[in-house]
Amino acid sequence: MPVGIFRVCLVVITAIVNHPLLFPKENGTILENTEEIIQKMKEREEILRLEKLRLEQEIEGQEAAQKVLEKAAKVVEDVKEEKVQWDMWTALSMVIFLLIELWRQDFQEGNWQDTGADEDDMAVLGKAFKGVAFPDKAILASFYEKRILGTTGDMARMREMVEGFADDLLEALRSVCNRDADMEVEDCMGVGSMYENWRVRKPFVCDLIVPFAPPEPYCFRSQIWCSGNSFPPDEQGYGTIKVCRADEDETGCICDKTKLGEDMLCLLHSQGNTTRLSSEMEDLLCFKNTQYLDADQVMKWFQIAVTKAWNKISHKYEFDLSFSLLDSPGALKIKFKSGKSIAFNLTPVVQYENSDVYFISHFPRNCLAADLPSSTHWFLTFAVYERRFIQMISKMLPANACHVSCLQILSFLHGKQCSLTGPSGLSNYHLKTVLLHLLQTRPSQDWAPEKLEVRLQDMLKFLEKCLHEKKLYHFFIGNGKVPAELGFPIIFQRAEPLNLFRPFVLHRDVYRKTIDTFHEMLRNTSALISEYMVHIPNGIQKESV
Structure with a gap:
């Protein structure tokens, strides 16, 4: 476009300079053949007009082409901007979904690693306890002394x-x-x-x-x-x-x-x-x-x-x-x-x-x-660390703490129920894992001997929750709260938690049998304990914990 404007200006200047009226010849003599001059001027004017039209058309063509290029560039830029915005929204959505999934997993993992802060949740999850007559602590203490302590x-x-x-x-x-x-x-x-x-x-x-x-x-x-x-x-x-x-x-x-x-x-x-x-x-x-x-x-x-x-x-x-x-x-x-x-x-x-x-x-x-x-x-196997952890925690608990008693009673009840209805998917290692989690999250004073009843119920409720979710995580693998005094390898603490109940997801028949055995054990708890308890005088009342 600048080239076209320059050509127009050059033609105009040339016409002005060559005009006889503005720049007459030195002799000042007017040509005799005026008509011929006028005719030539008209022809030149016509040539200039045509040149001007050609130049204008060329300028318009260049301007149209420039507009087309600018419009195309704008379209490309808009497409890129929309694509960037779409990619940003897609990435943002993926990040949000990922954060929600991580939060969900952390929340679920927090339930098994930090059960002490979820008393209301534990109460709601203990649906299997409704209508179950659970023995009081006097009966439990008598049963423990008669059936277990002597071994x-x-x-x-x-x-x-x-x-x-x-x-x-x-x-x-x-x-x-x-x-x-x-x-x-x-x-x-x-x-x-x-x-x-x-x-x-x-x-x-x-x-x-x-x-x-x-x-x-x-x-x-x-x-x-x-x-x-x-x-x-x-x-x-x-x-x-x-x-x-x-x-x-x-x-x-x-x-x-x-x-x-x-x-x-x-x-x-x-x-x-x-x-x-x-x-x-x-x-x-x-x-x-x-x-x-x-x-x-x-x-x-x-x-x-x-x-x-x-x-x-x-x-x-x-x-x-x-x-x-x-x-x-x-x-x-x-x-x-x-x-x-x-x-x-x-x-x-x-x-x-x-x-x-x-x-x-x-x-x-x-x-x-x-x-x-x-x-x-x-x-x-982490059996050596498990034994060492229990020994270390036992030194921090009150005298005659009830943690071992809870595990022994629960193991006894489950074993007796399996002898009646057949084996289930639960093992003693699962029961011990439940205790390890509660030992880490419960304050030491909560394991005083007089709190045997409530701690045993906590273990059963926690186990019911894990069975319901089909998730019981290994105590050491993926647990960043393992005491440093144990000298536990950091590579296992940083690993993904290992779900001990993963086989329940793959074997539904075993899972259903385990659930039925667990609920049957709860209903038979009083009968199983009463079979081995000594006589408790009627005057002894259940004490509040």
């Missing part, structure tokens, strides 16, 4: 006897093993209800775990589901154990540790060494053609080693030792000549790094226990 001495004597025999058996096992080729077995440790002093059901069974390690120069390298690697949801709570040489890198080769010549090949990577390496790994109890520790292989090795050890020391004892359960390879039974027997579990485990978390080769089965993804997947 403590029996447990102490049994623990002492089993531990002494297990130490002798493991010492014999070490002597019969090849120190250069076999696994190295450490001292056993007691875990579970017998060592937490709340076991009530007979027969009493001691649970002992035995850490073991590979011979030199090998070591175990573990990988857990919360270590940042991708694990399917059904493998949460599990891990794998790789057998490596101590000088190997993470890829399983020592060639990076050694300076090899350009014309040399790492033997570990050579095809000719594959058979030898596979055979070597199988000798180290690995799964076929892998470097991963096989739980089935470990249990076979352990059973053979225990058998050899018993054959070596059997002459010292006046009883027989045998494996008692086919589906529990570590289950042993001592049988005396009188016919009496003592059962205990001796299970090999692998330590996780430098902690008291262990990979356990075998876990007691119940109707909720899902099959392991493979024999190279090991379940993690």
Whole structure:
């Protein structure tokens, strides 16, 4: 457009300069042929008019093109702005939905980790208690003294006897093993209800775990589901154990540790060494053609080693030792000549790094226990930390606190109900987990001995709530409030909470059976307790808590 304006101005200036009237010639003589001049001026004027029209049309065309370009640019800008706004709204909506979901999960998790602040909610959720005649604290105290308290001495004597025999058996096992080729077995440790002093059901069974390690120069390298690697949801709570040489890198080769010549090949990577390496790994109890520790292989090795050890020391004892359960390879039974027997579990485990978390080769089965993804997947047990937590909390509670009593009574009631109506999806470990959560959230004074009744009801209401939601979270995994004094690994505290009731979502028939058993247990509570209680005088009234 500026070029066109310049052309118009140039034509006008040229016309003015050449006009004879404005700039006459020096001689001042008027041409005689005036008509000819006028005709030429008209022709020039016509030419200028046509040029002007052409220039105007060109200017209009350029202006129209410019408007089209500006309109197109505006449309593109509007589209981009709308797209940005749409993307912003989409992102904002996703953020809002995510925050709502996180808030919902936090709220639900807060219910199981912070139950002390939700008294009204607990009261509403205790619908199963309506119409149930729950025993008062006088009856509960009498029942506890008559039926449960007397078993403590029996447990102490049994623990002492089993531990002494297990130490002798493991010492014999070490002597019969090849120190250069076999696994190295450490001292056993007691875990579970017998060592937490709340076991009530007979027969009493001691649970002992035995850490073991590979011979030199090998070591175990573990990988857990919360270590940042991708694990399917059904493998949460599990891990794998790789057998490596101590000088190997993470890829399983020592060639990076050694300076090899350009014309040399790492033997570990050579095809000719594959058979030898596979055979070597199988000798180290690995799964076929892998470097991963096989739980089935470990249990076979352990059973053979225990058998050899018993054959070596059997002459010292006046009883027989045998494996008692086919589906529990570590289950042993001592049988005396009188016919009496003592059962205990001796299970090999692998330590996780430098902690008291262990990979356990075998876990007691119940109707909720899902099959392991493979024999190279090991379940993690936090039993040592659980025992340590209960001991630590017990020192902070009032004398003769009722926390252990609550767990014992609840375990007794559930066991009696299952003996009447068949097994349910609940286990004693679930009941203990409920107690651990309440111990962390309830003030210490709430566990005074005279509050046995109300605390037992709290446990039942909390359990009912968890069953209703199908959510009971593992006490340690994902719990950032674990006391620092325990020295618990931070990686498990930062992990996603592990729902112990997840199998209920997958097995509806088991869930329905568990719910029915729980409600039946509540209705039968008074009858089950009255069967074992001493006579309470009628003058004793129920005291308020």
